[in-house]
Amino acid sequence: MSMRSNDRADTRAAASRAAARRTAPVDLPTPAPSSFGKVERPNGPLGLGIIASLVTGRSQPNYLFEAAARENAPVAHLRMAGDHVYILSDPALVNEVFLDNARDVMKGRGLQAARSLLGNGLLTSEGDFHLRQRRLAQPAFHKQRIAQYAEQMVTETVRHVSPWRDGDRVDMVEHMTSLTLAIVGQTLFGSDLTGDAKMFGETLAELISGFGQLSALGNERLVRALPQGRRLLAKVEDLDQVVQRIIDDHRSDIANGHGRPDLLTWMIQAHDDQSADRFGATMTDDQLRDEVMTMVLAGHETTAMALSWMWYSLSVEPGIDQRLAAEWQSVLGTSPRVPTFDDIAQLNLTRAVVAETIRLYPPAWIMGxxxxVDMTIGGWQIPSGSIILGSPWILHRDPALWDSATSFRPDRWLNSEGQFDESAPGVPRGAWIAFGFGNRRCIGEQFAWTEAALLLATIGSTWRPELVPGTAVETQAAVTLRPRNGLPMTIRRRHLDAD
Ligand code: HEM
Incomplete structure (x- = not known):
């Protein structure tokens, strides 16, 4: 056998090992047969343009979906890879499907395709198994735990920016991604993911974008049949090995009586008596692996994008940046100390900037x-088995719901006393959906608010990143909403007393 065919055989073997782990039978619901017969459908665009844009990444699916949704409000329809897809643009209808009818829907095509990477973890699992995993993971996100993570978040951040020098040119997307990856690794698994395996972050980034593009095909088997899909699966196996090592280390520490205070230790030790007869009392290594991968993925890329868009927004809104500097000076001092979890309550404008950034640039920009079962939504008969999309991008930018919808106005999140208040914008229920709904709502929401506010204050009170002049910043709506060509910025030292 030549080297090349050897390589190919290795790739195929690794891909099938990775695929086999993720095709173990799981409790997935199946759509009931529809009894609607022939139905009338709302208008909408041809789906081909959207599929082409998702697969090639050339045009902007967020703008395409938004245009389709607005032109055909409140329900637009298109065909995508054999599916009937409905885009909802009325918050009441989005709530009706995602919250009130949550038991009658399952995750959509994008996340089902992500099973190749995430297995049957919290993001992708369904029904009773999902509830069991949620029960096991929830204690790791209680307030006192988040307060404990807060210190580690700030320590990692200080360490991360310590090599920065005045005038350095950096890509903030890369920096925020490696920083949030390090934070998730430390806080949730007590592991240095960037150091243990620098390849972890790089491979994950490649997988997110690769699987993101392939998910438009909407068919897991087709993904596996394509050479690109097999290459990605072989890389999943590389990550599996790192994660298995982390699990093994934790198990042996627990056995030696040195269990660490982190999510993985709690998940290894957790017993679930309620569903022990169906799923076992404790989690298997494969289940742990899926949750680790899910938390790493869901817990770093989203926050990294929120922070990246924040630096971009502040760089183009110097007035807000100056007011933030004043807030940091008053809370942290002129020679700023590092912020703590307890400071967050006073960082009102900082939190308003976080909220306004993820309103305009929601990292999880679409949910499917x-x-x-058959449903009637907004007067339209939607047959069982259809896909329904709700999009923070579309709802957060709707001029009928938000004043100056496309302008960056953090003040909308401050009440009359100048305090941050999530209900201050006064929009209807379902118009602000950055973290999702009900029992599928982001389990890491408080983690994310804490991390974003602390990182912004820690870095921002010492550094003022400036967008490199002439940089055209555009959105790239992949799995998350990213700045398309990164974010080249010049780092300027900030002197709070001089600002
Ligand atoms: C700004 C940051 C973040 C945003 C905008 C965000 C957004 C979301 C959204 C919209 C969902 C629901 C998806 C759906 O219903 O289809 C979700 C779910 C989830 N998120 Fe986040 N997230 C963020 C940060 C985090 C962090 C830091 C973690 C973990 C440390 C995390 C872990 C998860 C998990 C595990 C789920 C699945 C929950 C379930 O279905 O039970 N996320 N997130």
Whole structure:
């Protein structure tokens, strides 16, 4: 056998090992047969343009979906890879499907395709198994735990920016991604993911973008049949090995009586008596692996994008940046100390900037569900098995819901006393959906608010990143909403007393 065919055989073997782990039978619901017969559908664009844009990444699916949704409000329809897809643009209808009818839908095509990477973890699992995993993971996100993580978040951040020098040119997307990856690794698994395996972050980034593009095909088997899909799966196996090492280390520390205070230790030790007969009392290594991968993925890329868009927004809004500097000076001092969890309550404008950034640039820009039963939504008969999309990008930028919808106005999140208040914008329920809904709502929401506010204050009170002049910043709506060509910025030292 030549080297090349040897390589190919290795790739195939690794891909099938990775695929085999993720095709173990799971409790997935199936859509009931529809009894609607022939139905009338709302208008909408041809799906081909959207599929092409998702697969090639050339045009902007967020703008395409938004235009389709607005032109055909409140329900637009298109065909995508054999599916009937409905885009909802009325917050009441989005709530009706994602919250009130949550038991009658399952995750949509994008996340189902992500099973190749995430297995059957919190993001992708369904029904009773999902509830069991949620029960096991929830204690790791209680307030006192987040307060404990806060210190580690700030320590990692200080360490990360310590090599920065005045005038350095950096890509803030890369920096925020490696920093949030390090934070998730430390806080949730007590592991240095960037150091243990620098390849972890790089491989994950490649997988997110690769699987993101392939998910438009909407068919896991097709993904596996393509050479690109097999290459990605072989890389999943590389990550599996790192994660298995982390699990083994934790198990042996627990056995030696040195269990660490982190999510993985709690998940290894957790017993679930309620569903022990169906799923076992404790989690297997494969289940742990899926949750680790899910938390790493869901917990770093989203926050990294929120922070990246924040630096971009502040760089183009110097007035807000100056007011933030004043807030940091008053809370942290002129020679600023590092912020703590308790400071967050006073960092009102800082939190308003976080909220306004993820309103305008929601990292999880679209959510999909497949209907399991026939539904009538907004007067339209939607047959069982259809896909329904709700999009923070579309709802957060709707001029009928938000004043100056496309302008960056953090003050909308401050109440009359100048305090941050999530209900201050006064929009209807379902118009602000950056973290999702009900029992599928982001489990890491408080983690994310804490991390974003602390990182912004820690870095911002010492550094003022400036966008390199002439840089055209555009959105790239992949799995998360990213700045398309990164974010080249010049780092300027900030002197709070001089600002
Ligand atoms: C700004 C940052 C973040 C945003 C905007 C965000 C957004 C979301 C959204 C919209 C969902 C629901 C998806 C759906 O219903 O289809 C979700 C779910 C989830 N998020 Fe986040 N997230 C963020 C940060 C985090 C962090 C820091 C973690 C973990 C440390 C995390 C872990 C998860 C998990 C595990 C789920 C699945 C929950 C379940 O279905 O039970 N996320 N996130």
């Amino acid at each position: 569900r497949r209907t399991l």
